[in-house]
Amino acid sequence: MSVDYYSNAVIGCEVPVEKLYRKVIVKHTEHNWTQGDRYCPVCGEEIETTVEKPIFNDTNNTIGKFELVWSTDNVRAFVGLASEDDGDSTHKPVKLPSIEALESELASVLNPLGLWDADKFGLYSVLYCSY
Numbered sequence: 424m425s426v427d428y429y430s431n432a433v434i435g436c437e438v439p440v441e442k443l444y445r446k447v448i449v450k451h452t453e454h455n456w457t458q459g460d461r462y463c464p465v466c467g468e469e470i471e472t473t474v475e476k477p478i479f480n481d482t483n484n485t486i487g488k489f490e491l492v493w494s495t496d497n498v499r500a501f502v503g504l505a506s507e508d509d510g511d512s513t514h515k516p517v518k519l520p521s522i523e524a525l526e527s528e529l530a531s532v533l534n535p536l537g538l539w540d541a542d543k544f545g546l547y548s549v550l551y552c553s554y
Contacts, residue, residue: 426552426553426554427552427553428550428551428552429550429551429552429553430548430549430550430551431492431501431505431506431547431548431549431551432505432506432546432547432548432549433490433492433501433502433503433504433505433546433547433548433549434503434504434505434519434522434525434545434546434547435489435501435502435503435504435505435525435529435544435547436501436502436503436529436533436538436539436540436543436544436545437499437500437501437540437543437547438500438501438502438533438538438540438543439500439538440497440498440499440500442478442536442537442538443477443478443479443491443500443538444475444476444477444478445475445476445478446473446474446475446476447473447474447475447476448471448472448473449471449472449473449474450470450471451463451468451469451470451471451472453465453466453468454466456470478536479491486502486532486533486536486538487532488532489502489503489504489529489532490502490503490504490505492505492549492551493549493551494549494550494551495550495551495552499549501547501549502529502532502533502538503525503529504519504525526541526544529544530544
């Protein structure tokens with residue numbers, strides 16, 4: 424077993440983790456059932472269940488064109504432009520627009536999702552440890 428450490432510099436906004444997921448109702452569609460049934464008569468599955476779906480792109484951790492960066496154990500989340508150090512002394516360079524333009528563009532992406540907080544916009548150093 425090994426431990427991996429990653430650090431990210433993020434110019435962006437800290438977002439509330441609990442707002443990154445939306446509750447949606449999923450209906451069982453595998454078998455036929457009648458209106459009013461709570462459980463499928465064939466397999467016993469609940470007809471309607473509530474699940475949490477991410478509002479971000481789950482395959483590459485992005486919201487719009489911005490990266491979503493998690494801290495260890497997904498306790499905190501940050502959205503913005505990120506530069507990652509994966510421990511082998513290589514860095515992914517980030518070309519910065521003007522800070523005002525970045526803030527405005529990030530606000531336009533996060534505002535409709537209820538994630539924007541101007542007081543949380545800034546430069547963050549985020550450590551992630553896999554153990």
